[in-house]
Amino acid sequence: MRSRWAPVPAWRRYLRAGQAEEVLRQILPGDPLRLRLLAADRITAAARLVDVDRVVVRAMARISHGAALHGPPASEAWLIEEMELAIEDTVDAGIVDPGSAGPFLRALAPGAGIGREALIRSCVAFNRRSQEERVAFWSLMLAAEPLDEAARRYETSPTEFARRSRRVLTAIMRAAGESGAA
Amino acid sequence: MMSGADAEEVEVARRLATAFRLAALETADVRSPSTGVEPGLALAALREHDLQEAMLALEDLLVHHAAPCRLESSFAVLPRPRASYTESLRSLLKLLGRRTSDLQFRLPAPETPPRAALKELLAVVKAWVQHPEVRRAQADIARLWEARYLRYGGASADACALLDEILKAHAGANDRLTRALRAEVLAELVSIHIDAGELVEARRAVARGGPSPKLPVDVRGNLDALALALGWLEGGDQFPALEEAFLRGGFDVPAGWWEIIQRAEPQEGAAHRVPLRVDGAEGEKRRLSLPTRSELGAQAVIFLVLDDEGRLRRGAVDVAPALDHSVDDWIRRWRRPDGEYGSMQQEALRGALPVIVMAGLPHPAADERLARSCVDVERGCPLGAIALPIEQGDEVVGLLWMEFAHRRLPGKVALRSLAERAVGHPILRHRVGASVHLSSADGPVSAGEQTVREDLKRLWGKLVEGLALKTAERRWVAFQRIGAAGDILPVASGGAGGQRLGDPSSGGLWAIRRALGAGGFVRYEGDPSDPSSSMLHPGAAAGVAIAVPGFSGAEAVLIIESVRRGDSRERDAVRWSEVLEHHAVVLQCAALDFKDRVDHAGGLVLDALAPDERARLARVQVLASNRSDLIIRGEAASGRRTMARAIHHARHVRSSRTRLVQLSSFGLEVSELEGAFSAADVETVVLTDIERLDVGSQVALTRILEGGIHDRPRVIATGAEVTSEASRDLSLAEGRHPDLFRNLERVEVWVPALRSVRHRIPLLARSLAQRWERSARPGEPLLWSKEADEIEATLWRQPWEGNAVELEAVLRQALLRAAGREVTHRHLTMAFDDVGLELVSRLPSRDPDVRDIASALWATRTVKGRMNKTRAAAFCGWDPNTLAARLRDVQVAEMEDVERLLDDSSA
Structure with a gap:
């Protein structure tokens, strides 16, 4: 997936403030590092279901901390790394404490006609699957890509690709049904 | 995708x-940038x-x-x-600066020893995890570190108990962080069991981790x-290359596994193999028992x-009962350690290095060597074996052979x-004092000792000169x-072939030991195909x-080696x-x-x-061979x-008692x-002067002598000459303890006065004069050479009523008169005057006396x-x-x- 993300020109100056709190105050208003866009890109690429705002907050904390300790980074790649770590931190926090899934997922539940808790459990179950399986599910079920095309893109057979997606579906169905709410 | 599902499930x-x-x-909706992030929320996240x-x-x-606190060879x-x-x-210090209210602790000073620093840091971490915002997983990481600290301090059982507690606290949790923590805790537990040789327990701990390990790539x-390493130690078929696996997992390769790699790859291992030399001075502190099978898991x-x-x-x-009947045959087979090339025993004895071989190593020769040895x-080849040479000084004096049914062999520290x-x-105790060293001095040597060494070196030089040895390609x-304890030390060397032959190494010590033991001479040749010389x-x-015989066994060994093959002919050896x-x-x-x-x-x-001196020497050696007072x-x-x-010096050392007290x-x-x-x-x-001992001391000495001779030092008393029974009776009347003298006089030795052995005088005079001159002036003393005959004749014919003391006094005066120049007869004459002795110019x-003529x-x-x-x-003045x-x-x-008269x- 081609990235649409790019921070504003001269983005490093926002990271030269000194203390982490000061850096945070620089990068918070107006999101000059375009972290919201970066989060969207990396979450989609990693095929994760997480509260994007929580990811952005964690990423900001990590970036402020890192910049205060080591100074502005040499390249944008560091920002991408920190964002990916923030995504994994958020996923882990969600697995440890499903209640921390955030208002975003809770708000979706009524619209989809599904219980909030069931949806959160399903999200956790989804996030626990392997990257390959999540990508397959995401491509077929969420992005509605044709099977042959998606399988070719990920260099696997359509049957295997479909099986991976099926395994994810089974897992999230089981998670949703654990409390009987549907 | 949902074939077979009911409508509700599909819904x-x-x-x-x-x-x-x-x-x-x-x-993916990024139309409006995230302005919904509250500063308070972001600060909390930070x-x-x-x-x-x-x-x-x-x-x-x-x-x-912690790294330096880990035990050697540990997993x-x-x-x-x-x-x-x-x-x-x-x-950390930057964080401290920012969060001083949260991070109140004191870091260990840089010079703190690792274990003390680890303890201090552990206290910091334990205090740190009490912070209300710290996650539970972090608190358990602190407990894991506490377990590590306990383990490095030797309290493995406590460490195991603590690790078990951590595992119980996380039972049922399955998130990524808990899984990682559980893997780390279990790994600690597994490694503790491997270190202790408890392979079954280690296997159980691995099983608690869930699915069995996959191939190294996965x-x-x-x-x-660790589970794969354990599989190998237990006898697995395939040698796993785990270094990458450990490093990829973010861990150091355990020292125990490094040792196994070194054993698997001898070339790599050679750099790490060091002789397990034991310092003889520590002998008293050692345990005397040998390791048992159960102790080693062998x-x-x-x-x-x-x-x-x-x-x-x-x-x-x-040995295991099944091997019992084969042991004698095996020992017979290895009786001659230099007999079979390529065996582990031979390599260990010649190289003076432990040889460790495990079955199933990547190089095929290992299995063959194991089977041969x-x-x-x-009954089946063991999975591992160790030939451990036992050294005293530079000399190998024994071999400890160990066979194992698994590959968890003792590490460096254990060996x-x-x-x-x-x-x-005790089996080796009789050898204490008989070790052979390759170098004569371990540290700086005093000028006096240097002179003594030089004298001995000169003596050997003269002796070797008498061998008419061609030394162009030889070195001796x-x-x-x-x-000090009867050890064999190198005292002299020579020969122009030294540069081509290289420095002496432990490879040839077996020949010295053989010559010392068997006497005579040993001719030997190197094997060009054998890398261990x-x-x-x-x-x-x-x-x-060539062994030089002494009173009992060999006194010295002369090694003559040559660059040329065949340069050790028997007729030459016989002559030398x-x-x-x-x-x-x-x-x-x-x-x-x-x-x-x-x-x-x-x-x-x-x-x-001199015949009488030889007899005197023989008497010294006889007296030295037993411990009677x-x-x-x-x-x-x-x-x-x-x-x-x-x-005292001539005795054959058989105990740890070595000191002489005068x-x-x-x-x-x-x-x-x-x-x-x-x-x-x-x-x-x-x-x-035992006659001068007061009554109290005589009583004390008598009581001491009544104790067994083997439990106490030996007494050598000196006393005045007793010429007749009458004088002895007189002595008794003067208050001497009869038991004491009866005990001591069971062995009585008589030393003749100097005038009775005049032929000793020239040699003794020269020796005393040299000793005096060396203490007074640096360099080689200049005594007498021009008028040597006249001086020695004068010294020879004097009666020397005061024996060596009188002789020494005269010589000192003569040397003082000469003031560093060569001593002349005039100086000697004046010296006699100085001392107050009258010169005797001729014997009657x-x-x-026939002894004087002889x-x-x-x-x-x-x-x-x-x-x-x-x-x-x-000399006689006639x-x-x-x-x-x-x-x-x-x-x-x-x-x-x-000679007969002397x-x-x-006698």
């Missing part, structure tokens, strides 16, 4: 997919992140301090620090890597001792400990029994080891051996002189070729103490006397050993005709008659 799936799709759309980072930085510091796995110590510390984390432990003939003989055996191959224990074993090294010099192709044997007594005297000069600043002056009688300053010390009886306190006898390391107490020619002829004999009557007459007449009177015609006089 749930549809709704979930809808919710997920909405979530994905929301995630604070939480800071706390996590501080913990990680602390953990980095813990890793840096303990430690995470690799994310940054260098300095960087980790800098990060290894996840250190637990799986199926066979066999202790072989290299005997004096260089053969391996049975020491102690602890093991006790009973028909070192085994070697130390084996050296202290003389080893002599002059060490069996020669003393690595570049040598042929060699001869005969020449050295002829001079053996000279070397024995030199050894006694060396020890006395080095240890007691004394010196033993003996004309080793004795008394040496003679005139004052006639050499009684020197003889006592010679008896006590003067005059004014001796009972406590001093008892103190000397209570010291554990005193072998001989020399008690001078009427009815002379002595004069012996002292003046030619280099070829013939009589020089003119010179002898000058004209030659007078001497001729006296010779006829006493029927002396040949040198043999002189021999008779000594």
